[in-house]
Amino acid sequence: xxxxxxxxxxxxxxxxxxxxxxxxxxxxxxxxxxxxxxxxxxxxxxxxxxxxxxxxxxxxxxxxxxxxxxxxxxxxxxxxxxxxxxxxxxxxxxxxxxxxxxxxxxxxxxxxxxxxxxxxxxxxxxxxxxxxxxxxxxxxxxxxxxxxxxxxxxxxxxxxxxxxxxxxxxxxxxxxxxxxxxxxxxxxxxxxxxxxxxxxxxxxx
Amino acid sequence: xxxxxxxxxxxxxxxxxxxxxxxxxxxxxxxxxxxxxxxxxxxxxxxxxxxxxxxxxxxxxxxxxxxxxxxxxxxxxxxxxxxxxxxxxxxxxxxxxxxxxxxxxxxxxxxxxxxxxxxxxxxxxxxxxxxxxxxxxxxxxxxxxxxxxxxxxxxxxxxxxxxxxxxxxxxxxxxxxxxxxxxxxxxxxxxxxxxxxxxxxxxxxxxxxxxxxxxxxxxxxxxxxxxxxxxxxxxxxxxxxxxxxxxxxxxxxxxxxxxxxxxxxxxxxxxxxxxxxxxxxxxxxxxxxxxxxxxxxxxxxxxxxxxxxxxxxxxxxxxxxxxxxxxxxxxxxxxxxxxxxxxxxxxxxxxxxxxxxxxxxxxxxxxxxxxxxxxxxxxxxxxxxxxxxxxxxxxxxxxxxxxxxxxxxxxxxxxxxxxxxxxxxxxxxxxxxxxxxxxxxxxxxxxxxxxxxxxxxxxxxxxxxxxxxxxxxxxxxxxxxxxxxxxxxxxxxxxxxxxxxxxxxxxxxxxxxxxxxxxxxxxxxxxxxxxxxxxxxxxxxxxxxxxxxxxxxxxxxxxxxxxxxxxxxxxxxxxxxxxxxxxxxxxxxxxxxxxxxxxxxxxxxxxxxxxxxxxxx
Ligand SMILES: Cc1ncc(C[n+]2csc(CCOP(=O)(O)OP(=O)(O)O)c2C)c(N)n1
Ligand code: SF4
Ligand code: SF4
Numbered sequence: 161x162x163x164x165x166x167x168x169x170x171x172x173x174x175x176x177x178x179x180x181x182x183x184x185x186x187x188x189x190x191x192x193x194x195x196x197x198x199x200x201x202x203x204x205x206x207x208x209x210x211x212x213x214x215x216x217x218x219x220x221x222x223x224x225x226x227x228x229x230x231x232x233x234x235x236x237x238x239x240x241x242x243x244x245x246x247x248x249x250x251x252x253x254x255x256x257x258x259x260x261x262x263x264x265x266x267x268x269x270x271x272x273x274x275x276x277x278x279x280x281x282x283x284x285x286x287x288x289x290x291x292x293x294x295x296x297x298x299x300x301x302x303x304x305x306x307x308x309x310x311x312x313x314x315x316x317x318x319x320x321x322x323x324x325x326x327x328x329x330x331x332x333x334x335x336x337x338x339x340x341x342x343x344x345x346x347x348x349x350x351x352x353x354x355x356x357x358x359x360x361x362x363x364x365x
Numbered sequence: 366x367x368x369x370x371x372x373x374x375x376x377x378x379x380x381x382x383x384x385x386x387x388x389x390x391x392x393x394x395x396x397x398x399x400x401x402x403x404x405x406x407x408x409x410x411x412x413x414x415x416x417x418x419x420x421x422x423x424x425x426x427x428x429x430x431x432x433x434x435x436x437x438x439x440x441x442x443x444x445x446x447x448x449x450x451x452x453x454x455x456x457x458x459x460x461x462x463x464x465x466x467x468x469x470x471x472x473x474x475x476x477x478x479x480x481x482x483x484x485x486x487x488x489x490x491x492x493x494x495x496x497x498x499x500x501x502x503x504x505x506x507x508x509x510x511x512x513x514x515x516x517x518x519x520x521x522x523x524x525x526x527x528x529x530x531x532x533x534x535x536x537x538x539x540x541x542x543x544x545x546x547x548x549x550x551x552x553x554x555x556x557x558x559x560x561x562x563x564x565x566x567x568x569x570x571x572x573x574x575x576x577x578x579x580x581x582x583x584x585x586x587x588x589x590x591x592x593x594x595x596x597x598x599x600x601x602x603x604x605x606x607x608x609x610x611x612x613x614x615x616x617x618x619x620x621x622x623x624x625x626x627x628x629x630x631x632x633x634x635x636x637x638x639x640x641x642x643x644x645x646x647x648x649x650x651x652x653x654x655x656x657x658x659x660x661x662x663x664x665x666x667x668x669x670x671x672x673x674x675x676x677x678x679x680x681x682x683x684x685x686x687x688x689x690x691x692x693x694x695x696x697x698x699x700x701x702x703x704x705x706x707x708x709x710x711x712x713x714x715x716x717x718x719x720x721x722x723x724x725x726x727x728x729x730x731x732x733x734x735x736x737x738x739x740x741x742x743x744x745x746x747x748x749x750x751x752x753x754x755x756x757x758x759x760x761x762x763x764x765x766x767x768x769x770x771x772x773x774x775x776x777x778x779x780x781x782x783x784x785x786x787x788x789x790x791x792x793x794x795x796x797x798x799x800x801x802x803x804x805x806x807x808x809x810x811x812x813x814x815x816x817x818x819x820x821x822x823x824x825x826x827x828x829x830x831x832x833x834x835x836x837x838x839x840x841x842x843x844x845x846x847x848x849x850x851x852x853x854x855x856x857x858x859x860x861x862x863x864x865x866x867x868x869x870x871x872x873x874x875x876x877x878x879x880x881x882x883x884x885x886x887x888x889x890x891x892x893x894x895x896x897x898x899x900x901x902x903x904x905x906x907x908x909x910x911x912x913x914x915x916x917x918x919x920x921x922x923x924x925x926x927x928x929x930x931x932x933x934x935x936x937x938x939x940x941x942x943x944x945x946x947x948x949x950x951x952x953x954x955x956x957x958x959x960x961x962x963x964x965x966x967x968x969x970x971x972x973x974x975x976x977x978x979x980x981x982x
Contacts, residue, residue, distance in 0.1 A: 181720065191369075191531075194369055194531055195369055198367070198369060198533055203532075203533070204369070204531075204532060204533060205497075205530055205531070205532050206369070206530065206531040206532070207526065207529065207530040207531075208529055209473050209525070209529060214722050214723060214724065214725050214728075214750065214753070215725050215726075215896075215926075215949075216720060216722075216723060216725075216926050217720050217721070217722050218720045229532070230607040230608070230610040230611040231607045231608055231611040231688065231689050232526055232530035232532075232604075232607065233526070233688050233689070235611075235688070235689040235690050235693075235709075236690060236709050236710075237709030237710055248717040248718065251713045251715055251717050252712075252713070252717055254710075254713055255709065255710040255711060255712045255713065257710075259710075271718075271929065272718050272719065272720045272721075272926070273723055273924070273926045274718045274719050274720070274721065275718045276921070276926070276928065276929040276930060277757070277758060277921060277924075278930070279757075280716070280718040280719065281716070281718070282717075282718055283715055283716065283717060287715060288715070291713050291715040295710060295713075
């Protein structure tokens with residue numbers, strides 16, 4: 161998909177919904193988006209639910225940019241971007257996307273215990289694709305794990321996703337990277353820059 | 366300078382700017398990060414207490430000694446601390462005392478939903494309620510000042526959405542000057558000794574104090590009337606203010622930063638200016654009922670069914686948190702807004718699997734629940750990660766109410782004459798919190814309850830806080846480790862055993878040997894939480910030998926998320942063989958112990974394989 165269908169050069173308000181599974185770095189990605197919003201001069205709210213400390217549950221985070229943000233949560237149907245770090249999570253939250261909204265989805269499945277134990281099934285890739293296509297024409301599938309591995313760490317697929325997202329805005333790479341650099345540990349900066357650029361290169365102008 | 370802070374971080378920043386000297390708390394979602402954020406700041410003493418009551422007494426002691434003090438807890442913590450809250454509401458203190466209650470509408474991580482503004486009215490203390498992070502900081506500072514001005518503790522009520530939403534906050538690098546600290550510990554028994562003679566004098570004093578606070582509320586900068594269209598006026602506070610602005614951008618709003626006591630005249634004036642008046646709040650009709658008592662006329666919904674009954678709300682739901690959609694649809698139903706033209710998309714109908722919380726791979730609680738499920742004994746649970754012993758396939762827990770309840774509930778069944786073997790399970794932090802008196806009751810009255818203290822060396826559920834058993838304080842100082850076994854012995858319980866939490870056999874043998882004993886017994890299962898840094902260092906994935914696995918699924922009954930069905934099928938029985946996800950497995954060996962075919966390689970075997978590989982290479 162090309163970015164011409166995407167946002168205007170100077171958006172007035174943007175709602176990002178991030179969805180994934182515990183441990184995928186959705187919260188870090190949303191921290192970056194929140195800090196970026198501030199750096200760009202927006203009022204910002206970033207909302208998340210911290211639950212229990214076990215691994216493996218669904219995780220969502222929401223970031224809103226506007227001249228004045230009231231509600232920290234995005235009403236269903238008003239997200240401009242849904243950034244899904246796991247493909248079944250994209251299905252779980254797809255109805256939150258605006259009809260004209262953009263879905264960035266990591267082509268990656270994390271199979272929960274409910275499936276392993278035989279109680280539930282994980283849908284086929286084609287079923288997921290078909291379902292998502294029913295909601296929006298603006299879908300970008302991203303090989304986040306593949307690109308992250310190439311960048312040097314499978315865990316950096318969250319940053320690959322951010323890189324892809326960055327192409328939908330006219331802000332230069334450096335604006336994003338300077339925020340990112342403040343949020344990741346110094347020894348991982350190089351990997352994260354690579355991951356970010358890899359994500360950015362996945363999207364044509 | 367502006368910084369992105371969550372509501373919790375903003376409270377910590379505000380307390381520090383207000384020169385708080387002592388902060389004491391027991392962790393609990395959504396309040397935990399307040400003290401975690403404050404602990405590293407300079408010039409402040411911050412501690413984890415074993416429970417909320419002890420935390421509050423400790424903060425009260427500091428405030429009696431003339432030092433500003435903060436005490437934070439989740440909503441249910443206030444129930445535990447209520448006895449202390451009532452006395453300090455009577456006495457007041459020498460320096461500011463602020464108590465934070467973090468409520469959890471919709472119970473994202475709680476056992477019940479309660480509206481702790483009620484505690485302010487119950488104890489006659491003021492309650493402030495911020496609507497975002499900036500206000501969380503400002504109101505923390507204002508709360509210390511109010512506390513000193515009116516000689517009262519102040520309740521700062523937060524909700525999950527305020528606690529865990531980040532927004533820009535103006536922060537200052539310096540601490541404000543605070544009232545002078547007394548040279549000598551103040552002695553004022555008439556004020557601080559609540560024997561009946563003094564208490565009787567104090568009750569009318571605090572009734573007068575709350576009336577003075579109501580006068581203050583009339584002109585307090587915390588309460589703001591925003592006049593826009595006069596068609597609709599909304600009385601609101603906290604996070605609901607944000608929804609009011611989002612859904613009714615043109616309406617006039619009376620935003621109450623101080624939700625108790627209410628400014629009657631200010632509300633009357635606001636009510637008389639607008640055509641229709643509504644109250645927009647989460648949970649209890651706390652404001653709505655008081656407005657009705659004031660004789661203020663509120664908008665009556667079109668639909669008579671929705672008309673007000675005492676204890677109910679007329680427009681917005683009583684249960685669960687609000688959000689812009691709930692507010693909009695409730696307002697539409699009440700005839701306040703025209704029906705929406707477009708309906709938002711419906712959730713997908715494609716069946717996608719749930720991701721319920723589960724004990725982590727390598728969790729030290731797993732082996733015990735695996736055994737308890739096989740034994741089929743009634744198990745009284747308690748609150749913590751180990752409450753997940755209720756989730757299938759472990760399905761081993763039968764009750765779970767509030768912290769510290771389990772031991773008492775098991776004891777009650779035993780003394781009631783129920784003849785099954787009753788068991789209580791409790792975590793280390795929960796044992797220190799409220800388990801100790803309950804176990805003492807079992808010891809004292811000699812019921813034959815088996816109590817299992819699941820000592821994973823940390824307060825796990827809330828994100829790994831230190832506790833009296835871990836040897837570290839909140840501010841990372843080395844300290845004692847309470848010896849649980851010695852403590853249980855000291856209660857006079859004779860059957861006490863500590864076992865390796867990961868040993869399926871040790872747990873099983875001990876429990877079996879205690880069945881139908883005629884006296885109390887205590888099993889301490891000791892094993893580190895798999896997520897602790899030290900435990901992580903030892904993670905090492907195991908492997909299943911596909912030539913030995915018969916796909917019997919017995920290992921899957923341990924409920925470990927690292928075990929999954931592979932595509933391989935057993936030649937004879939046609940069942941899918943099991944495999945281990947190396948990304949998730951920690952190598953705890955619990956599954957390996959229960960495999961009847963010895964198909965799962967133990968650590969030593971995996972290591973041996975690795976060294977052979979290396980030789981070959
Ligand atoms: C009165 C009260 N305070 C705090 C909490 C929050 N809380 C739930 S579980 C838990 C800690 C449990 O720790 P532990 O007993 O050590 O068990 P673990 O989670 O480590 O297995 C806390 C603090 C609560 N539910 N109720
Ligand atoms: S956080 Fe620790 S105690 Fe809690 S489920 Fe995970 S391993 Fe078990
Ligand atoms: S050894 Fe078995 S039970 Fe333990 S984490 Fe690995 S797969 Fe799970």
